[in-house]
Amino acid sequence: MSKRILLINPWIHDFAAYDLWAAPLGLLSLGAILRENGYKVSLIDCLNPFHPALDLQSGSKPLTRTPAGRGTFYKEEITKPLALRDFPRKYSRYGIPPSLFENELRRIPRPDAVFVTSIMTYWYPGVFEAIEMVRQVLPRVPIVLGGIYATLCTDHALRHAGTDIVTAGAGEDVLPGVLKELFNDSSSRIPDRDDLDSLPYPAFDLIPHRDQVSIMTSRGCPFRCSYCASALLSGGFRTRNPLRVVDEIAFWNREFGITNFSFYDDALLIDRERRVIPMLEEALQRGLACTFHCPNGLHLREMDASLAGLMFRAGFQTIRFGFETASARRQADTGGKITNEETKTAVTYLREAGYSGKDIGTYILCGLPGQSFSEVLESIDFIRSCGARPVIAEFSPIPGTPIWAEAVNASPYNIQEEPLYHNNTLLPCRGKDFTYEMYRELIRVARKPV
Ligand code: B12
Structure with missing residues (x-):
């Protein structure tokens, strides 16, 4: 039976964020490699501006989108973290409401592992919020954190993220070790990260509606x-x-x-x-x-x-x-x-x-x-x-x-x-x-x- 891996592109917590052609490219690249290795891969994209249930949320500003493929994210104002308390700007969670995220987690078949990506170093609170929710809804499912924050602030992530594995660096380099540790899978075939032509196309098909x-x-x-x-x-x-x-x-x-x-x-x-x-x-x-x-x-x-x-x-x-x-x-x-x-x-x-x-x-x-x-x-x-x-x-x-x-x-x-x-x-x-x-x-x- 092939194993299921859930990919998560977490929320952004910030003073401002715009969708300037934002996409979890690194995570989708890994998704494609995992699929080539027989894993069943699904994705929850917290930043999805096209989530079908978003329109039903009351009180939110309608999202704008330009024909060029950029626009605004859905957002909800949240309390600033203590460290930013004195900075006089509003702080928001950008992306789908947590209730929708939770629904998605409950809807999909139970994964054998969850892979979470991270981008800006200072966006880690959104990453942690997603990780905590996965822990609540899917207790005992191993969680792996990688990406830019995890690479640049590895010690911080190891101390605070609460995931089973934190990886630093290119996914193509760390995947063999991660798959071995999670599933005792030593037979994975991972393309050479230096031969970019050998990489499969990123799994953009996992994002059903995209422009x-x-x-x-x-x-x-x-x-x-x-x-x-x-x-x-x-x-x-x-x-x-x-x-x-x-x-x-x-x-x-x-x-x-x-x-x-x-x-x-x-x-x-x-x-x-x-x-x-x-x-x-x-x-x-x-x-x-x-x-x-x-x-x-x-x-x-x-x-x-x-x-x-x-x-x-x-x-x-x-x-x-x-x-x-x-x-x-x-x-x-x-x-x-x-x-x-x-x-x-x-x-x-x-x-x-x-x-x-x-x-x-x-x-x-x-x-x-x-x-x-x-x-x-x-x-x-x-x-x-x-x-x-x-x-x-x-x-x-x-x-x-x-x-x-x-x-x-x-x-x-x-x-x-x-x-x-x-x-x-x-x-x-x-x-x-x-x-x-x-x-x-x-x-x-x-x-x-x-
Ligand atoms: C595209 C990009 C953007 C896009 C948005 C990206 C997005 N998705 O939201 C735009 C143009 C909007 C943007 C904006 C900014 N950006 Co920018 N951006 C990038 C860029 C060029 C590429 C990121 C990327 O997708 N890489 C491609 C993929 C393939 O790589 P990856 O994500 O790292 O994934 C690999 C690994 O990390 C790993 N991996 C990833 N996820 C996972 C998960 C698991 C489980 C595992 C095992 C592995 C793994 O495997 C992947 C494949 O090898 C990076 C530079 C870079 N080279 O990475 C800067 C970068 C992230 N940006 C940076 C900066 C400074 C900014 C700005 C602040 C610039 C500015 N002053 O305005 C703004 C901030 C916007 C904001 N609201 O705060 C800095 C980081 C700053 C920080 N403190 O973190 C970077 C590193 C550039 C730099 N100068 O050094 N950015």
């Missing part, structure tokens, strides 16, 4: 920017065959009518001649009428007139770039991925290709240790002067990154002990003279029409 599919064409990143966790999470940079990526896009398009695709790559444009260019040319040639979105920052340095034109023609609608700062010193200190001059030229190419200034969202980090209000303001002004749209990205400190020690020193919060203080909304590493009012002013300036 977008997330794609990864690579893992990791060749850069080592000081604030970024990519290397800790994904290891070295490795890539898929671009034609196999188009096969995947065509598959979701043909079988499920999906037209919106979001790329989760950390370095989609790197090695462009071998990757993004053939991929988009192939998509055009096959006549795939799809729209592409990249909420995660792209590398502007790779842009030239022909790539900008190709992206525009191929249907790249949402483009975000990682610029971070106009300060030459900080550019060098944080990783040297782009200069101001290169940024200006790249934006010109994008505008000539047909993108308007407001399409070209350009991330500017705000609240880095030692960063002043005027540095952020100058960065906003610079991006505007290039003809692009500044988008403020509030800095979230991440354990193990090169900037971590500096972040610990700069922060008035105990970010080492309490991952809730990694929350970007707190701007937890800004200096004393960088007030929240100043931050609001920066948001106001950044949002002025381009």
